Amino acid sequence: MEHNGLTVAKTLKYPNLFYMLEGERFDYFPRGINEPWDEIVRHKELDLIVEPHIMVRYRAPLYFFLRKDNVALQQTMITTLNNMVADGTFEQMFLADTQVKAALSKANVAGRIIIDLENPLLTDRTPINRKELWFDPISYTGN
Incomplete structure (x- = not known):
């Protein structure tokens, strides 16, 4: 957020x-x-809403972390995940997840103004050119 010129309020908790x-x-x-609706319910004593018209978007990868010395597991996971992406299994499982379905249903992504931000924390090893690895809720046609 700060990298993109936004003022950020901070707290330790x-x-x-x-x-x-x-x-x-x-x-x-x-x-x-996937987060705000459950948080609103958990903090129902507060006068908060999920803003319905704007969405801030930036590329944020999700990684699996493994022990460095478990090379066999690393290779198995890489091969399996790449195969799942290639044959569509990964996307099917992702979109079948109840939390993902609920978030996409509630978010009304197609009706929002999108503000794109840069993520300066991505490394040169982040596979940003592999479009098939990135879920873009804007281009998702199931909305």
């Missing part, structure tokens, strides 16, 4: 952010597409 938002210490609290 994540739960404080909800109270800081309601207390108008900042204007918005960006959340992952």
Whole structure:
């Protein structure tokens, strides 16, 4: 966020952010597409809503971490995941996940203004050119 010129309010404790938002210490609290609805329910005592018209988007990979010395498992996972991506199994499983389905259903992504941000934390090893590895809710036709 700061890399993109946005002012960021900070705290040492994540739960404080909800109270800081309601207390108008900042204007918005960006959340992952799958997060805000459950958080609103968990903090129902606060006067918070999920903003319905804007979406902030930036590339954020999800990684599996393994022990460095388990080369066989690394190769098996790489091969298996690449095969699943290639044959569509990974996307089917991803879109069948109840949390993913609920998030895409509630988010109304097609009706939002998208603000794209850069992620300076990506390394040169991040496979940004492999489009098939990145889920883009904007191009998802199931919305």
